[in-house]
Amino acid sequence: MKVREILKENKIRFTENREKILDLLIKVQSPISIKDINKKLGKSMDLTTIYRTLEKFTEKNLIYKTNFGDTENYFEHQKTHHHHITCKKCGEKEEVRTCIDKNLKEIKSNLKNFSYINNHVLEFFGTCKKCSK
Amino acid sequence: MKVREILKENKIRFTENREKILDLLIKVQSPISIKDINKKLGKSMDLTTIYRTLEKFTEKNLIYKTNFGDTENYFEHQKTHHHHITCKKCGEKEEVRTCIDKNLKEIKSNLKNFSYINNHVLEFFGTCKKCSK
DNA sequence: TTATAAATGCAAATCATTTGCATTTAACAT
């Protein structure tokens, strides 16, 4: 699906900047920081715009916003929902196809003060094989 | 168990500051920000010390470090492992006793480049009943 | 009791993120 349509479906006004950013995220298919988005786009737009755009995409659940324990946040477009495990020593990452979704119904039914779950952030941390030698 | 023993077990040198911080976290049993720790301790120690202490406790898995989508990080001592759901509108929180632990073996067995999982961060977001009226 | 590595406090620096505001632009109605 074209970015133009995705934005329309989600009631997000189409702009060149948003197209560039979403195109990039769809292509990359892995978590990327604001700084790196900026670099990859040849610093063609203001950092502020990137911040605001990603915030909007995240609100609409178009992308997954996460954090790997370091200072900056990461954003990812996911064709299929998944999470990651990050090596605490070298930062290497691997996809984790978890099945927490299977538990969602049960989790929901146990909630007292919430009517529904919008999204969740799940990250694993460990030591990769290289670093544990 | 006394803080003194906990620290010893985890090979963390005992100090008055660490005792105060861990005592507080054990008492509170809910996520608390650095600022609030500072307040609750009557600003009796430097913020830097709190940062460094919490980092150390987190490394040793004595406490759970997390983030609820806002600017600051939160730290929690958990008698029984759990997570939270946070209302996107008002920030209200509720405990979520998830069963992701049940999935850990399966997750581990699917990892290619990791020898083990050290810890995980899981947070849910949604709308609380009050706010969804 | 002493030696020593580690912890602390303080001040200053860092760095991701946010804000205000003037300007530009996409979307929609005319």
Place this chain on the structure above:
DNA sequence: ATGTTAAATGCAAATGATTTGCATTTATAA
């Protein structure tokens, strides 16, 4: 096609959490 208007953008400056360097203090083990 054009004008209107709310929303998006860029820029500069502010914010605020977190980190760093360094001199001083303190807990631990010989």
